[in-house]
Amino acid sequence: MEHFRFTTILLWIPRVMAMAWAVLLATLAVAAFLGEDAEYLQMSRTFVTHLVPSLCVLAILCVGWRRDGLAALGFSALGLAYFIALSGWRNPPVVAFLCVPSLGLSLAFFARMQLRREPRQSDEPARKPPGKGDR
Numbered sequence: 001m002e003h004f005r006f007t008t009i010l011l012w013i014p015r016v017m018a019m020a021w022a023v024l025l026a027t028l029a030v031a032a033f034l035g036e037d038a039e040y041l042q043m044s045r046t047f048v049t050h051l052v053p054s055l056c057v058l059a060i061l062c063v064g065w066r067r068d069g070l071a072a073l074g075f076s077a078l079g080l081a082y083f084i085a086l087s088g089w090r091n092p093p094v095v096a097f098l099c100v101p102s103l104g105l106s107l108a109f110f111a112r113m114q115l116r117r118e119p120r121q122s123d124e125p126a127r128k129p130p131g132k133g134d135r
Contacts, residue, residue, distance in 0.1 A: 014108035018061045025054035068113035075106035
């Protein structure tokens, strides 16, 4: 019973982490409304633009909900896209904030995929193919 609970918790950790990451990114999008004296339409455009990373995380999570390999690949691609789009080699704090969690989620989904994989050993003894001496 203890092993079942521990395994279940381990299997849910990547999903919960991805949801938390999406909520954090969406919360940071609210900064579009703070401290600017722009008109409402401009602030709305900025807000929607800031929501795009959160929507990407949710899209990858939805696609990878049952397919852990796709989620691992998607979060790796997202981390790489963040790095390239934000010129990560020039701005290490941005890389630490956006790319590293995406790559961490990728590793978490990969570990989940490995944990769910069933052992390849069967309970039956190996059968010999019929040969000349087996009659």
